[in-house]
Amino acid sequence: MSEKRVYTFGNGQAEGRADMRNLLGGKGANLAEMNLIGVPVPPGFTITTDVCNEYFEKGKDDVVALLKVDVEKSIHHIEKLMNSTFGDPENPLLVSVRSGARASMPGMMDTILNLGLNDEVVKGLAKKTGNERFAYDSYRRFVQMYGDVVLGMKPVNKDDIDPFEAIIQKVKSLRGIVLDNEMNVEELKQLVVLFKNAIKEQTGSVFPENPVDQLWGAICAVFDSWMNERAILYRKMEGIPQEWGTAVSVMAMVFGNMGDTSATGVCFSRDAATGENRFNGEYLINAQGEDVVAGIRTPQQITKEGSLRWAKQQGISEEIRAAKFPSMEEAMPELYQQLNALQDKLEKHYHDMQDMEFTVQEGKLWFLQTRNGKRTGTAMVKIAMDLLHEGLIDEKTAIQRCEPNKLDELLHPVFDKEALKEAKVLTRGLPASPGAACGQIVFFADDASKWHEDGHQVVMVRIETSPEDLAGMSAAEGILTARGGMTSHAAVVARGMGKCCVSGAGAINIDYKARTVEIDGTVLHEGDYLSLNGSTGEVYAGQVKTKEAEVSGDFAELMALCDKYTRMVVRTNADTPHDAEVAKRFGAVGIGLCRTEHMFFDKDKIKPMREMILADTKEGRETALAKLLPLQKKDFVGILKCMDGQPVNIRLLDPPLHEFVPHDIKGQKVMAEEMGKSLAEIQQRVAALQEVNPMLGLRGCRLGITYPEITTMQTKAILGAAIELKRQGYHPMPEIMVPLVGTYKELKQQQAVIRAAAKELFAEEGMEVDFKLGTMIEIPRAALTADEIAKYADYFSFGTNDLTQMTFGYSRDDVARFLPTYLDEKVIEVDPFQVLDQTGVGQLVEMGVKKGRSTKPTLKCGICGEHGGEPSSVKFCHRVGLDYVSCSPFRVPIARLAAAQAAVEK
Template identity: 80%
Template sequence: MENKRVYTFGGGQAEGKADMRELLGGKGANLAEMNLIGVPVPPGFTITTEVCNEYYQVGQEKIMSLLENEVTAAVAHIEKLMNCKFGDATNPLLVSVRSGARASMPGMMDTILNLGLNDEVAAGMVAKTNNPHFVYDSYRRFVQMYGDVVLGMKPVNKEDIDPFEKIIDEVKSEQGVVLDKDLSVESLQKLVKLFKAAIKEQTGADFPDSPMVQLWGAICAVFRSWMNERAILYRKMEGIPDEWGTAVSVMAMVFGNMGDTSATGVCFSRDAGNGENLFNGEYLVNAQGEDVVAGIRTPQQITKIGSQRWAERAGISEEERASKYPSMEEAMPEIYKQLNDIQDKLEKHYHDMQDMEFTVQEGKLWFLQTRNGKRTGTAMVKIAMDLVREGLIDEKTALLRCEPQKLDELLHPVFDKDALKKAKVITQGLPASPGAACGQIVFFADDAQQWHADGHKVVMVRIETSPEDLAGMSAAEGILTARGGMTSHAAVVARGMGKCC
């Protein structure tokens, strides 16, 4: 029998399990495991990390022919469980394509959502859902992501303007709206056309209409992203070997952007900043996962206590908080209860603090991933000690969980408590990663690197960070962003580095 390269999961069954992370990557192994323990996960399949190494040896064409039969069978497996068909105009299946190495590398590699859309499929989805806003919102996101990740439209340096963001800003000002979600159906349809024209202009080729061609493009792009600059730099910083490779997980799309009974979010079973045993996280109604992680809209809190603490810090009255920024616990109590039960189940199953992503599609909760959460040095020690007290791990495991290089974080600078009382506060924000930092302000990652190399201390200030800013974040004393919450890319990566953010 030839080497098995594709492992399926879905409907409470899976060909993989948690201890297969070397082969399936962390994400693939945990998706399989969640299926086996009864957590609702959209069906899908994982292409192994070994194929990533093969990709670099034999190239794209050969990999596609090696995988063709297994991938075709795995797509049919998703179709059967979801009761719809990939590329069908009347009852279409859309998928997401995600990376997943055996060590967690948040935001360093690429993801593509809503794959499988073209003009015919979009028209079919409108007829099926009677929700054109949702369909064309998903379509414009897909064309933008595919253009960025697969077709190389992403700007290379700070002088380049992102062609898609420029088009979005122009269409928003034409319509006179501030947020993407307020764009009309006509504006969203216009974005799809303008995005495709921009792709044709920059690459000389038409946007691919065939869902199967789109899928192969995305799978190979994820393998390519293992060797992108930021992934290589992150591996160097974290001591992750290049030969581990990344797996690729393809799963049926579930949609958080179908209206006010849909949502998407990220949550932690304990506080990743200080280790407090308090379920916490953030969610956005009528949005897709990338919105929360990218920090494009600042999300709302999942728990009522989290929401009250946030309002207190932001100087918002309880009355205004409850009416304008309600927690998920208050706004979607049934979903919140399911979410809370599952996060508890996952933490007990893995015996560690979990970082989870979920989507609610029209009132049904789906889990998209779980992993042992990145945490600060302080949180690392507290969580390890608490888990010992709770009987979830033994003392030896607790010691092994404390990474030596993170212990020096406990000695990082903090503000003097007395001086803090006398200080003049200019502004306040969300404490995504604790500590204190002092330095000259820089606005670009490469300037942060340059100034740091010249012996200056710098604080990097950005609207929001993206994975491309990694080298600048590493060089800075601290990071300040104008947008995004406690689960955004900046927050997660800063906590992992022990940087104040």
């Protein structure tokens, strides 16, 4: 921790600089830097982020005592540079108090302007400026802000109007005026009195007249705002640690509300939505900063080009635009030229798009803030590539400048922003798979398929999904589930399909019999429209307009840059040729996980699969498997052909067998008829397949060891498909993966079965194909004994979904019951099924790699859990030496960017 708690800036000098943002916050660091490079900034000082942590550890009184001397010295520093005195009625200095975390959190914390005014000082300010209206306008704004931020003046009910705004409306209505700047001096004086009375009546607090008391109240309120509800929520969304804290910057006030030669505004050096190199922003004459963003008055555009575009969108004639809404470029041409020159200077200095706040006080331009601007995914990529072409950044910086997760915005359909303003939010769940979906509600997979075939767009609503819902999920625009987490079946499969999915929406109550879903009192029926936002987890009533995401040529250029620098390649998790093709288009260089059990639910395969499960003898199973073999082979031909010349890692069958049989009487009767069995026989076999804990039961390699004929069939289907393609001139690269191995003997046994089946097939076909044989490391014991297992494996694929489940002892399908509490109480920092637990699970991965390669130095290692598409997890995989990561098709670009960033950072 820094012993120095307060850093001053002003008059071209500063104790801080841009690279001290961790200590001074983004705002404080940039205010110091702007001073150092000659940008006009009002003088002030910044209290460090370390003090914020002290504030919550030691309490308000102790921190005020610690800061008292430094803050007094710093106020004198401002007084000297501004030639005015804090609290002096004759020559008053006023200040603003602003928050500033190291990561930009726009609008999340509090700001107070015009601090230092009281009933005496306001008279001195009016006399000093010769502008009584300006003085009392500033005073009423200060009382309003201070009452809200420091004294807690809020609406009594959440639906009520802001109490201060209610008073303003009442005063304006008496004279029939609409805008704040139409109020006269007497009305502004009246507001001050009414505001103070309302504060005392509602909060019991008296508005403080002493400027020093005001200052300490504001500083502490800004620290308190670090822990307000919206700031906490924003930090959760953005992954900003609580311990970072916020700095507090105190600056001399400059005033945009001193008349028609004064103004305030916000501007961007480039378009934050599209990334175009176009200076843009909004300003207001005779106003203060909050007016621009509060919507009290219609802001005007800074550039003439922007003003013309805005007028066209609004249907305003050029005559009216020029008269009522002139741009700053037209109304204040000299100041506009200064502003334009300085925004260009700041962008070139920071080598990034800047978001700036400024004030013009009686013809003099002041900058109040600059920061790297927030931007859309499209803008992010375009700006990075444009800055590269302009020579402002190099290739490695362009890669690091992009946030991997924001690439999602480029790949999935999105809701129209204007349409969202009118949308009614019914509830929220987990944003399991990004994108936007709109369709009619259906509850069953068969109905989803049928409605889709009939030309309907549908959203499938389920308590939870199972592999049997696959066809319905494929037909649906989106999936909504009441249960399940981010790695539930619905979530994993939806991401693989590129389908929008909201999972774990606990507020929804589904009645399958009535075919209704009730959401907080609203009852929706089958066929009603519903819209899902898979990027936020929001569920909307009715139809919300969507649009296809726009992927620019800049995206392809960024991906090419990633390939240039990356060491660790990216494969995909894909079970169909369609998924493989999508992933290949996004740059996947192979398949890291093909789950064969997903293939068996196809209507052509489910019957022989059930025959195999129900067979009492090995001969009966082999008869059923003989029917399955050509069907499986056909699937593998499609996938291997799509990924020609690239590795395809195919996992042998790994589901609990009970998932393949129906559990309802109707389904069991149909199955009995199809199988030529009695209902009693079917029910007896279904009951026999039930397990107390199926995830730890007869699945994975245990299934292949118990029924080796299944492994034999799958081996012949995989290698038979490869032989067929090889004869056609293709270059198939199959990899056969044995799942759920916990001891080397399990792999050794399955290896013998696979090798024997391959030898038999090659003899029958008169042709051989090369193939790799590996295993999935998803049981802690496998990682601990990886040196023994590696003797029988060509490669390891870490299945971190199950490895996380078994290491933590959390059921990934039931975590929604306790995980929110764990996250709120800081028992764990993040959902371990979304972000790899590098300390525990990651240690097993690292150990598995080291131990495996100690036995077999050539051992290839990859990851195929959902963590393979999460940026911080991908970077961890790079650090521990994995050769590849594998993820859902739509996460491939995210993983490619994260892998390249890992290589560049190293």
